Amino acid sequence: MELGIAGRRAAVAAGSSGLGLGSAIALAREGVRVAICGRDEAKLNAAAERVGHGCVPIVADVGDAEGATAFVEAARRALGGVDILVPNGGGPPPGNFESTDVAAYPGALDMNLMAIVAMCKAAVPAMRAQRWGRVVAITSVSVRQPMANLILSNTARAGATAFLKTLALEVAEEGVTVNTVQPGVHRTPRLSALYTDEQLDAMRLGDADDFGAHVAFLCSEAAKFTNGVQLHIDGGAYTALL
Numbered sequence: 525m526e527l528g529i530a531g532r533r534a535a536v537a538a539g540s541s542g543l544g545l546g547s548a549i550a551l552a553r554e555g556v557r558v559a560i561c562g563r564d565e566a567k568l569n570a571a572a573e574r575v576g577h578g579c580v581p582i583v584a585d586v587g588d589a590e591g592a593t594a595f596v597e598a599a600r601r602a603l604g605g606v607d608i609l610v611p612n613g614g615g616p617p618p619g620n621f622e623s624t625d626v627a628a629y630p631g632a633l634d635m636n637l638m639a640i641v642a643m644c645k646a647a648v649p650a651m652r653a654q655r656w657g658r659v660v661a662i663t664s665v666s667v668r669q670p671m672a673n674l675i676l677s678n679t680a681r682a683g684a685t686a687f688l689k690t691l692a693l694e695v696a697e698e699g700v701t702v703n704t705v706q707p708g709v710h711r712t713p714r715l716s717a718l719y720t721d722e723q724l725d726a727m728r729l730g731d732a733d734d735f736g737a738h739v740a741f742l743c744s745e746a747a748k749f750t751n752g753v754q755l756h757i758d759g760g761a762y763t764a765l766l
Contacts, residue, residue, distance in 0.1 A: 528745030530555025534608035535599035537561055537586045537643060540571040543662050543707055544612040546732030550740040552577040556608065559599035561586060586613045588634040589642035596646035607654075608743050609647040611640040612662040616676035624675055636663075636680035641687055648691070648700065657700035658743040661688055665706040665756045668764065685754060692752035701751040703742050707735060708758025728759050 529551075539548040539560025552558050552575045560575065561584040562568035572581035580602045584595035592611075600606050616632035640661055651657020663681045664671070670678040685704055692702035709729055738757055741747055756762050 525746070527554045527740060527743070529608070529740075529743055531557070532607040532743075533557045533559075533599075533603040533605050534610065534743070535559050535561075535596055535603075535606045535643075535647065536610040537592070537595060537612040537639075538614065539575075539610075539612070540564065540568045540581075543732050543735050544610065545571050545574070546734075546736030547610050547612070547660075547662070547739040548575045548579065548736070549733060550736030551608065551610075551743065552579060554740055554744075556740075556743075557603055559602050561595045561599075586639050586643070589638045592639035592642040593646045596643050600647075600650075605650060606647045607651065607656060608658045608660070609643060609651075610660050610662065610739060611643045613639055615664075615674070616680065618673045618676075620673050620675055628676060629679070632676035632680045633683065636677060637683045637687065640684045644688075644691060644702075648695065651700045652695055652698045655699035657695075659688070659691070659700070659702040660739050660742045661702075661704045662739075663704045663706050663754075665708045665758045665762050667704075667706055667754065668756060669762050689752050689754075696751050699748075701742070701748065703750060703753045703755065705735070705738055705742070706754055706756040706758070708756065708761040728761070730757065730759055 534551050534556045536548040538544040540562030548558050548560050559580040561582045563585050565583050568581045572579040582598045585591040666678045667682050667685045688702050
């Protein structure tokens with residue numbers, strides 16, 4: 525299927541591994557010029573080579589608003605603009621209500637809420653001005669069905685989802701769409717840090733490249749009337765009807 529986005533310019537945050545890398549690969553295959561970021565320069569450069577198609581590696585930490593803004597601004601300079609934004613990032617430490625101190629919450633909100641707000645602040649005004657843009661944020665199915673021992677992530681990503689839904693309503697008339705993709709369990713470095721090999725072997729795990737194909741479709745011309753959607757990509761793990 526022709527997605528109609530060849531020649532567009534995309535900034536994919538935390539694109540050096542996992543779901544960000546899968547998304548960058550899928551967009552590049554559609555002829556999109558992609559910039560990715562990561563903290564480890566060697567790992568980042570290797571990922572850019574894997575993405576190919578002139579992928580631009582940018583060393584940046586999108587764990588807070590300042591770093592997130594810097595990444596988008598660097599991507600704009602490198603690409604000449606940003607038409608597609610894929611907000612993404614790592615998750616905060618695991619923990620439950622009892623084990624998680626109040627002081628841990630601001631850092632989690634910086635990482636999984638404020639960084640997304642900052643990226644959108646840096647990218648969306650130009651999209652609105654040109655009357656075309658796509659924001660596809662990677663969050664988590666825990667927004668719908670909170671995951672045990674991930675209270676910080678569950679809390680912060682729920683806030684990000686509310687922000688993105690609100691933004692989608694505000695920009696709908698200007699050719700800009702804002703959607704979120706909510707992964708379940710996919711084989712990524714993040715998952716390996718949270719679970720043992722034995723636990724992972726017992727799970728039905730998704731593939732990052734397949735996940736990326738969903739992101740690319742939501743960026744397409746065919747998806748221009750898809751806006752404000754929270755799409756869970758979890759192999760059926762989410763069990764509620766709504």
